[in-house]
Amino acid sequence: MLLCLDAGNTRLKWGLWQNGHWQSQGAVPCQNFATDHIQTHLPADWQKATHIIASVVAGQAVLQCLQHWASAQGISFQLVRSEQQACGVQNAYAAPQTLGTDRWSALIGAHQLLRANCLVVCAGTATTIDVLHANGQFAGGVILPGLSMMKVSLHAGTAQLPSATGAFSALPNNTHDAIESGCLQAQLGAIERMYADIAKLDGAQCVLTGGAAAHLKMHLTMPCQIIDDLVLRGLLCQATALAK
Numbered sequence: 593m594l595l596c597l598d599a600g601n602t603r604l605k606w607g608l609w610q611n612g613h614w615q616s617q618g619a620v621p622c623q624n625f626a627t628d629h630i631q632t633h634l635p636a637d638w639q640k641a642t643h644i645i646a647s648v649v650a651g652q653a654v655l656q657c658l659q660h661w662a663s664a665q666g667i668s669f670q671l672v673r674s675e676q677q678a679c680g681v682q683n684a685y686a687a688p689q690t691l692g693t694d695r696w697s698a699l700i701g702a703h704q705l706l707r708a709n710c711l712v713v714c715a716g717t718a719t720t721i722d723v724l725h726a727n728g729q730f731a732g733g734v735i736l737p738g739l740s741m742m743k744v745s746l747h748a749g750t751a752q753l754p755s756a757t758g759a760f761s762a763l764p765n766n767t768h769d770a771i772e773s774g775c776l777q778a779q780l781g782a783i784e785r786m787y788a789d790i791a792k793l794d795g796a797q798c799v800l801t802g803g804a805a806a807h808l809k810m811h812l813t814m815p816c817q818i819i820d821d822l823v824l825r826g827l828l829c830q831a832t833a834l835a836k
Contacts, residue, residue: 602717670834695722705822713816719779
C-alpha cells in the first residue's frame with residue numbers, strides 16, 4: 593500500500609493508495625512532525641503503508657522526522673525531486689531541480705488528469721501560479737505570498753494596521769474589510785492576469801488546489817475547478833513511473 597505525503601509549509605496532506613483508488617486521505621499540521629513525539633500525531637492508517645513517496649518543502653526537520661519514522665517501521669521512503677522531465681511533463685525552469693517539488697507534483701497531477709492548456713494554482717502559505725500546456729510543457733510561473741501571509745505581513749510590518757478579520761467588498765469602507773479585500777484582489781488579479789495569457793488557447797482551463805482554493809474560486813471570473821488531491825495525484829504518478 594502506497595502512502596503519498598505532501599508536506600507543505602503549514603499542513604502535511606496524505607493519501608493512502610491501493611487497488612486503483614484512495615483508501616483514505618487527510619491532513620495534519622506540519623509542526624507535529626518537527627518534534628521527537630511524531631508517534632503521537634500519526635494517523636492510524638499510516639501503519640498500513642508498505643511504501644512512501646513524499647514531497648517535502650516544510651524543511652529539514654520535518655523531512656528527517658518522517659524519514660526516521662519510516663526507517664524505524666521498515667517502510668521504504670522515496671523523496672521526489674524536480675526533474676527536467678517526468679510523467680509527460682517538461683520542466684522549463686533554467687535549473688529544473690530548484691522548482692519546488694510541490695509545484696512540480698501539482699503540474700504532473702494536472703497533466704495526468706486534464707491533458708489541457710491550463711493554469712495551475714496552488715493556494716497555500718504561498719500562492720503559485722503556473723502555466724502548463726496540453727503537450728505537457730511547463731512554461732513558467734510566479735510565486736507570491738499566500739492570502740493569509742499577505743494579511744499577517746501588513747499587521748507585522750506596520751504600526752497601525754490590525755490583524756484583519758474583515759469581509760470582501762468591492763469598495764471597502766473600513767480598515768478590516770480594506771485589508772481582506774486588498775489581499776484577495778491581489779491574489780485574484782495575479783491569477784486572472786496569468787490566465788489571460790492562455791485564455792485564447794484551445795480548451796484553456798484553470799485548476800486550483802490548496803487551503804485557500806475555495807475562497808479564491810468564489811471570486812474568480814473565469815471557469816475553474818478545485819482538485820484537492822492534485823499534488824498527491826502527481827506523487828502517485830511519479831511513484832508509478834519509478835516502479836517501472
